[in-house]
Amino acid sequence: MSKARTSHLRSASVHLALGAYTLIALFPVFLTIVNSFKNRNAIFRAPLQLPGPESFSLIGYQTVLKQGDFIGYFSNSLTVTCVSIFFVLLFGAMAAFALSEYRFKGNTLMGLYLSLGIMIPIRLGTVAILQGMVATGLVNTLTALILVYTAQGLPLAVFILSEFMRTVSDDLKNAGRIDGLSEYAIFFRLVLPLVRPAMATVAVFTMIPIWNDLWFPLILAPAEATKTVTLGSQVFIGQFVTDWNAVLSALSLAIFPVLVLYMIFSRQLIRGITSGAVK
Amino acid sequence: MTSLDETGPSTPLKRPIRWHILIFLFPALLVYTAVMILPLFQTLWLSLFNVVDDQTVFVGLGNFKTLFGDQRWAADFWNALKNNFIFFVIHMLVQNPIGIALAAMLSIPKLRLAAFYRTAIFLPTLLSFVIVGFIWKLILSPIWGVAPWMLGLVGAKSLFAPWLGLPHSALITVSLISVWQYVGIPMMLIYAALLNIPEEVIEAAECDGVTGWSQFWKIKLPLILPAIGIISILTFVGNFNAFDLVYTVQGALAGPDGSTDILGTLLYRTFFGFQLQLGDRSMGATIATVMFLIILAGVSLYLFIIQRRIRRYQF
Numbered sequence: 001m002s003k004a005r006t007s008h009l010r011s012a013s014v015h016l017a018l019g020a021y022t023l024i025a026l027f028p029v030f031l032t033i034v035n036s037f038k039n040r041n042a043i044f045r046a047p048l049q050l051p052g053p054e055s056f057s058l059i060g061y062q063t064v065l066k067q068g069d070f071i072g073y074f075s076n077s078l079t080v081t082c083v084s085i086f087f088v089l090l091f092g093a094m095a096a097f098a099l100s101e102y103r104f105k106g107n108t109l110m111g112l113y114l115s116l117g118i119m120i121p122i123r124l125g126t127v128a129i130l131q132g133m134v135a136t137g138l139v140n141t142l143t144a145l146i147l148v149y150t151a152q153g154l155p156l157a158v159f160i161l162s163e164f165m166r167t168v169s170d171d172l173k174n175a176g177r178i179d180g181l182s183e184y185a186i187f188f189r190l191v192l193p194l195v196r197p198a199m200a201t202v203a204v205f206t207m208i209p210i211w212n213d214l215w216f217p218l219i220l221a222p223a224e225a226t227k228t229v230t231l232g233s234q235v236f237i238g239q240f241v242t243d244w245n246a247v248l249s250a251l252s253l254a255i256f257p258v259l260v261l262y263m264i265f266s267r268q269l270i271r272g273i274t275s276g277a278v279k
Numbered sequence: 280m281t282s283l284d285e286t287g288p289s290t291p292l293k294r295p296i297r298w299h300i301l302i303f304l305f306p307a308l309l310v311y312t313a314v315m316i317l318p319l320f321q322t323l324w325l326s327l328f329n330v331v332d333d334q335t336v337f338v339g340l341g342n343f344k345t346l347f348g349d350q351r352w353a354a355d356f357w358n359a360l361k362n363n364f365i366f367f368v369i370h371m372l373v374q375n376p377i378g379i380a381l382a383a384m385l386s387i388p389k390l391r392l393a394a395f396y397r398t399a400i401f402l403p404t405l406l407s408f409v410i411v412g413f414i415w416k417l418i419l420s421p422i423w424g425v426a427p428w429m430l431g432l433v434g435a436k437s438l439f440a441p442w443l444g445l446p447h448s449a450l451i452t453v454s455l456i457s458v459w460q461y462v463g464i465p466m467m468l469i470y471a472a473l474l475n476i477p478e479e480v481i482e483a484a485e486c487d488g489v490t491g492w493s494q495f496w497k498i499k500l501p502l503i504l505p506a507i508g509i510i511s512i513l514t515f516v517g518n519f520n521a522f523d524l525v526y527t528v529q530g531a532l533a534g535p536d537g538s539t540d541i542l543g544t545l546l547y548r549t550f551f552g553f554q555l556q557l558g559d560r561s562m563g564a565t566i567a568t569v570m571f572l573i574i575l576a577g578v579s580l581y582l583f584i585i586q587r588r589i590r591r592y593q594f
Contacts, residue, residue, distance in 0.1 A: 010491075014384045015392070021381060022399045024459070028414045029402065031425065047425050087310070095307035098300050110304070117315055119512075119578045121520040123543075124571045125318035127325060127550055127564045132318060151314035154307050183299040212407035214523040219551060234409045234527060244423075247413065254410050262405055266398045270467070 029255060036060055036248035043244055060249030064236075067246075069224070070253060073232030080142050080228060081210050084149035088206050089199055091150070092157030097187050099158065100165040101173070111162070117155030122148065123215055133220055140223040148216050153206040160205075164198035165191060204269050211258075229254060323571065325564035342565040352562070356569075358537055359545040362450055366541055367518040369454035370461075375510055377458070378465025379503075383495055385466070386473040397470070404463035412527030415456045419443055443528065446538040453539050457524050461517075465510040472506035473499060504589050512581040519573055522547060542570050 034050060035043045042055030049055070064070065099111050122129075129148060130139070138144040168191055176186045192199075217231040227235070233254045240246040262269075329338045346352050381400060385393050403411065418425050419442055427439040442452040476499060484490075484498045522543030525533050531553045533540035548556060550563025 011387075011390070014387060014390065018381065018384055018392075018396045018400075021377075022396050025400045025403055025462075028418055028459075029406070031418065032414050044423065047423065047428070087306075091307040091310060094303040098303035102297065102300050104297070104300055114307070114311065117311065119516060120319065120571070120574060121516065122315050122319075123520055123522075124567045124574075125315060125322045126546075127560055127567055128318035128321035129314065131321075131560075132314075147310065147314050151310050154311050154315075158307065187303070208405060212405075212409075212523075214408060214526065215547075219547075230407045230409050237409075237413055244417075247417070251410055251413055255406065258405050258407075259402075262398075262402060266401075270397060270401065 029259075032248055033252045033255065036245070036252040040245055043248070057245070060243075060245030060247075061253070063240075063243065063246040064249045064253060068232065068236045068250070069227075070229075070232065070236075070250075072225070073227050073229045074257070076142060076226055077211060077228040077230070080145045080149065081207055083142075083146050084153060084210055085203050085206050087146070087150040088153035088157050089202060092154050092202065093161050093192060093195070093199065094187070095154070096158045096161035096165055097191060100162040101191075111158075114158045115155055117152070118159060122152045126215070126219060130219060138220075140221050140226050142221065142226055144220045145216055145226075145228075148220065149206075149210045149213075153202075153210070156205060157202045160202050161195060161198055164195045168194050200268055204265070229257075319571070322564045322567050325561060326568040329561040342561055343569075346562065346565050346569070355537070355540070355545060356566070359540045359542050362539065363519060363521075363541040365450055366454050366457075366521065367515060369451065370458060370514050370518055371511065373455065374458040374462050375465050375507070375514065378462050378510070379469050379507070381462070381466045382469035382473055383499070385470055397467075400466060401463035403460045406460070408460070408523035409527050411456065411460045412524055415459075416443065416528055419452070444535055446535045449529065449535055449538045453525055453528055456528065457521070460524075464513070468506050468510050469503055472503040476502050505586075508581065508585055508589055512578060515577045515581075516574055519570060519577070542566065542573075546570065 031047065035047060037051040037057065038049075038055045039057035039059065042049065042051070042057075046055075051057075095114065099107060099114075133139045133144045138147070172190060173186055176190050181189070212230055213228075214230050214234060217226075217228045221227070222231065233250055237247050237250050240250070326342055327337060327339060328335050329342055330336075331338075346356050381396075384390070385397055387393075417423055421427070421439075421441050427436055430436050430439050440448065442448040480498065480502070481494070484494050489497060519542060521541060525539050525541055525544050526547065529535075529539045531544060531548055533544045546563060546566045547553070549559055549566055552558030
């Protein structure tokens with residue numbers, strides 16, 4: 001009897017602690033979104049109240065959509081992120097297949113060489129990267145960002161994918177070989193479909209840092225036409241520091257896509273992280 | 280390195296060059312080498328040169344001497360390094376213990392709402408630094424007054440100060456904002472490690488009467504030490520390479536009075552220039568090299584010393 005009571009007490013205190021931390025994690029986001037729908041007076045007088053009939057206002061959103069090219073920034077970010085992920089997955093999977101499937105001289109060395117980039121951040125090469133981009137005329141193009149992000153994503157992708165490809169059965173691949181499939185067909189038609197869950201994990205791991213990066217857009221592509229959402233909102237909000245409606249609306253606009261994507265993919269993402277992809 | 284793959288297999292059987300291996304490896308190697316490895320080494324190489332009378336000349340370790348010893352540079356550099364170190368220590372002392380504690384609670388079997396807590400606590404990690412930085416700037420702003428009002432709820436309104444604006448509290452505040460954002464990562468990695476502990480081990484512990492807290496300290500913690508090692512080194516690399524949050528919250532000058540300046544912001548200002556300061560490629564490369572050496576030292580320490588000492592258990 002007393003044991004049951006202590007376990008109740010314990011689970012209550014666990015819920016209290018987790019609930020409190022959840023509140024800390026969500027409160028700032030909640031506060032921003034709620035206040036972006038209110039008029040100026042209400043923002044200051046009652047920041048915690050939900051927007052009511054008399055405090056509701058979309059003035060901030062109107063300012064933001066009129067003045068900033070958010071749709072342009074958004075499509076830049078989307079292009080850069082999607083194209084980079086595509087190349088990371090394709091090139092990463094190809095290299096991972098070569099490393100896990102074939103035995104050749106220098107295999108281990110190649111694996112080590114490719115995994116150097118997991119620990120050493122690409123940012124440290126910025127000085128020479130900018131120099132190279134200037135020399136090839138790629139400054140202020142989305143191509144520059146795509147190249148950098150592809151290089152940045154490859155090491156982890158090769159590492160995770162080759163771990164997974166080792167688990168694909170050899171019998172299956174050999175059966176394919178006997179049936180006269182080329183090595184390329186074995187890779188594209190047999191192996192790739194089997195490692196799709198691992199590809200999803202890699203895609204998520206690759207996406208987050210690319211979408212949120214400020215450093216490379218700021219240095220390699222700061223022009224208006226190539227600004228990403230992250231850089232765009234940074235510059236935009238900087239101009240409107242005193243217009244609280246506009247700032248809160250701009251922030252909410254930047255949060256929405258992430259929030260929606262997270263709600264759709266959170267299960268997949270969390271399963272990816274906890275499934276032992278990072279060992 | 281590529282010449283190695285052209286050679287055939289190690290078996291004595293004579294086979295033609297297996298071109299497909301090369302084709303599978305080539306795109307990844309090309310992009311990775313051209314955009315990451317070469318620029319990295321070129322940057323390290325550049326740190327040995329400087330511009331004298333419009334001519335690029337080899338100066339050996341001269342740039343490092345300037346960075347560590349010259350009045351103008353040394354003060355900024357040592358300040359940034361010290362701040363970066365504090366930034367890292369705060370993450371290790373606050374972020375990782377909170378992450379471990381949250382993971383320990385989440386991994387309690389049959390805990391209700393666990394999926395909801397997990398999803399909610401991980402959310403800030405996905406937001407960009409720009410969003411996080413501005414949100415906290417607004418919340419901590421004395422003009423809006425949300426923070427003082429909330430302190431008022433617990434009767435501590437007098438404790439409020441414009442923390443981001445005061446030199447002695449700005450760095451701690453920025454670090455805590457970063458902790459708030461990133462606590463999800465140690466939480467998830469430790470959570471995964473805790474889930475991987477086999478049932479039998481826990482059951483055996485329970486049969487021996489080891490439950491609750493002592494079970495966590497004596498059974499689970501030693502088993503998740505490798506995961507704690509990984510989050511420590513991830514935190515280290517991430518912190519000594521940080522830039523975005525400080526830039527968003529405090530600007531490139533990392534004010535007030537350089538009190539939140541870390542190596543990333545110093546590198547940005549030095550290399551790219553800011554306001555009246557002109558960009559200096561050689562000194563930028565020098566600072567990047569120092570950051571590289573610091574990160575390399577940390578990673579080697581982890582790989583060659585810490586990781587080997589941690590006892591791993593095979594189940």
